[in-house]
Amino acid sequence: xxxxxxxxxxxxxxxxxxxxxxxxxxxxxxxxxxxxxxxxxxxxxxxxxxxxxxxxxxxxxxxxxxxxxxxxxxxxxxxxxxxxxxxxxxxxxxxxxxxxxxxxxxxxxxxxxxx
Amino acid sequence: xxxxxxxxxxxxxxxxxxxxxxxxxxxxxxxxxxxxxxxxxxxxxxxxxxxxxxxxxxxxxxxxxxxxxxxxxxxxxxxxxxxxxxxxxxxxxxxxxxxxxxxxxxxxxxxxxx
Numbered sequence: 001x002x003x004x005x006x007x008x009x010x011x012x013x014x015x016x017x018x019x020x021x022x023x024x025x026x027x028x029x030x031x032x033x034x035x036x037x038x039x040x041x042x043x044x045x046x047x048x049x050x051x052x053x054x055x056x057x058x059x060x061x062x063x064x065x066x067x068x069x070x071x072x073x074x075x076x077x078x079x080x081x082x083x084x085x086x087x088x089x090x091x092x093x094x095x096x097x098x099x100x101x102x103x104x105x106x107x108x109x110x111x112x113x114x115x
Numbered sequence: 116x117x118x119x120x121x122x123x124x125x126x127x128x129x130x131x132x133x134x135x136x137x138x139x140x141x142x143x144x145x146x147x148x149x150x151x152x153x154x155x156x157x158x159x160x161x162x163x164x165x166x167x168x169x170x171x172x173x174x175x176x177x178x179x180x181x182x183x184x185x186x187x188x189x190x191x192x193x194x195x196x197x198x199x200x201x202x203x204x205x206x207x208x209x210x211x212x213x214x215x216x217x218x219x220x221x222x223x224x225x226x227x228x229x
Contacts, residue, residue, distance in 0.1 A: 044207075052215075094214040099212060100165040101215070102163065
């Protein structure tokens with residue numbers, strides 16, 4: 001069965017500082033990996049995804065993530081955090097179900113940004 | 116309207132009530148999903164519909180009854196719920212072309228069961 005672990009429940013960074021959010025997954029086949037962000041009162045928005053090719057993936061809002069198969073990790077990074085990045089971040093692994101996709105999410109990391 | 120919409124945004128119901136949650140997607144997608152988001156727990160996939168056919172039921176209690184009349188609409192019918200069913204219920208849609216595709220989420224319905 002697939003699973004996702006986000007070891008950091010809550011992270012606080014200063015505006016302008018760099019950010020790394022950790023994600024480890026367990027999946028028997030080639031993983032399809034996603035990072036979503038959820039702002040208060042909102043649904044989830046896709047930041048980036050990986051399913052093949054270059055292991056460094058660029059996403060929206062200046063985020064990037066690196067897939068490391070040997071470490072079963074897909075950590076999210078941003079070189080300089082903005083106050084508007086404060087939100088909850090979810091890592092997910094997907095597998096096919098019919099022609100749709102089944103996502104298994106981690107418990108999320110809540111990011112607080114101090115000014 | 117664009118994207119994925121959900122109504123109502125907030126719902127309070129007693130354990131003996133019957134209510135329905137509605138989801139509509141305006142993206143031309145073929146797959147739709149219901150998720151449950153509880154505090155301090157990962158998002159839980161409840162149901163998947165692909166081309167109006169249910170392809171996943173993640174051991175959801177029968178007091179939750181989904182309905183997908185067409186590829187644009189998805190309902191979740193609720194009856195005799197328990198207080199532990201209080202949560203944010205999120206709907207999502209995708210094109211229905213495999214595991215690498217993006218799911219687009221609605222804003223959710225915040226449900227409180229008294």
